[in-house]
Amino acid sequence: MIRLTHHVRLLRPATIAVIAGRARGLVQRSTLTLAVALLGGALVQMPARAQTADQPGPSPTAEPVSAQAPRLPDDLKAFAAEPLRWRRREWLRFAGVAAAVRVAYEHDDDVREDYANDGEPNYHEVADAMPPAILFGATWFAAKLGRNEEAFREAAMMRRAFVLQTISTEVVKVAFRRERPGPGVPRDNWSNGHSLSFPSGHTGAAFAIGTVFAESGDDKHRRLRRVIGYGIGTLVGYQRINHDTHWFSDTVAGAALGIMSAKFVMKRHEGKEPRGVFALAPMEGGTMVTYTVPLR
Numbered sequence: 001m002i003r004l005t006h007h008v009r010l011l012r013p014a015t016i017a018v019i020a021g022r023a024r025g026l027v028q029r030s031t032l033t034l035a036v037a038l039l040g041g042a043l044v045q046m047p048a049r050a051q052t053a054d055q056p057g058p059s060p061t062a063e064p065v066s067a068q069a070p071r072l073p074d075d076l077k078a079f080a081a082e083p084l085r086w087r088r089r090e091w092l093r094f095a096g097v098a099a100a101v102r103v104a105y106e107h108d109d110d111v112r113e114d115y116a117n118d119g120e121p122n123y124h125e126v127a128d129a130m131p132p133a134i135l136f137g138a139t140w141f142a143a144k145l146g147r148n149e150e151a152f153r154e155a156a157m158m159r160r161a162f163v164l165q166t167i168s169t170e171v172v173k174v175a176f177r178r179e180r181p182g183p184g185v186p187r188d189n190w191s192n193g194h195s196l197s198f199p200s201g202h203t204g205a206a207f208a209i210g211t212v213f214a215e216s217g218d219d220k221h222r223r224l225r226r227v228i229g230y231g232i233g234t235l236v237g238y239q240r241i242n243h244d245t246h247w248f249s250d251t252v253a254g255a256a257l258g259i260m261s262a263k264f265v266m267k268r269h270e271g272k273e274p275r276g277v278f279a280l281a282p283m284e285g286g287t288m289v290t291y292t293v294p295l296r
Contacts, residue, residue: 070268072163079164079264097256104249108187111248115241116181123245125202131232132206135213136162154216157265161208165261169201169254181244200237200246200254207233207258212266233258 070078086094104111136158143151173196179189180197190198207230214229237251246254 072160075160075164075265075268076167078268079168079261082264097253101249101253101256104252105187105247108247108249111241112181112244115238116244117242122243124239124243128202128236128239128243128245129205131236132209135228135232136209139213150217153269154212157216157262157269158209158212160269161212161258161262161265162205164265165204165208165258166201168257168261169199169204172199172253172257173197173201178247178250181247187247197246198250198253199257200240200250202240203233203237203246203251203254204258204261206236207255208262209258211259211262215262215266 083090083094136155139151139158140155142148143155176198177191177196178198179185179192180195181187210229210231210233212229214226217225233255237255240246240251241248
């Protein structure tokens with residue numbers, strides 16, 4: 001039985017240089033993709049929260065910036081330290097994700113044989129990045145045209161989730177160094193791969209952006225939003241397998257990391273409204289216990 005274990009080591013200067021180099025390359029490859037996506041977003045115009053006459057939007061000359069929005073360095077530190085705050089429920093979820101990745105790992109060869117286009121020389125990096133990029137561009141343009149502050153906040157959370165997911169993915173890739181699939185490449189080629197495969201960055205980015213879209217906005221269009229958001233993530237994961245760029249378990253791990261990044265950002269930037277809050281209020285002759293429930 002093959003065990004997926006790895007020793008944690010301090011990052012060396014050469015390792016840090018590799019991560020920085022890969023990050024710079026990713027930004028360069030993404031420039032053209034995002035530019036095309038923003039143009040396509042103007043045509044697609046995904047639905048954003050409605051703007052009423054009694055709620056005028058912000059000036060179209062600039063995006064609204066929340067004074068209370070956490071800074072990126074603060075988000076990075078909090079995200080890295082998040083496992084230290086996990087309790088039993090979070091660790092059970094992590095165990096479930098690890099089990100899912102393990103099951104996917106056992107079927108890597110079967111899935112590749114059935115769905116991968118073996119030996120394809122082109123990884124389709126730009127084409128596979130287009131669906132989530134178009135979703136982000138459409139959300140941003142819809143916010144810009146509708147002067148919608150909520151949609152601007154949604155696009156900002158997409159960007160932040162993408163950044164957290166990308167940095168985390170690159171760190172994990174360098175740590176595990178799994179080789180990408182290819183002719184004669186076994187699934188268990190860990191720790192000495194040259195083209196880093198685990199987890200899938202494209203799948204993680206698609207789920208990071210798609211999860212923010214799926215879980216934002218009001219509940220009126222929740223089902224449609226989830227179909228679009230999670231559907232895009234699933235589509236990109238399938239494309240990475242079909243293009244023989246990633247193993248099945250790479251995409252499962254990437255999806256989990258993308259969803260985790262998105263939910264972390266949404267919790268940090270929007271907060272969670274309590275279902276009910278008990279409080280004590282002074283009154284004549286004693287103290288009154290109050291229970292407040294947000295209605296919307």
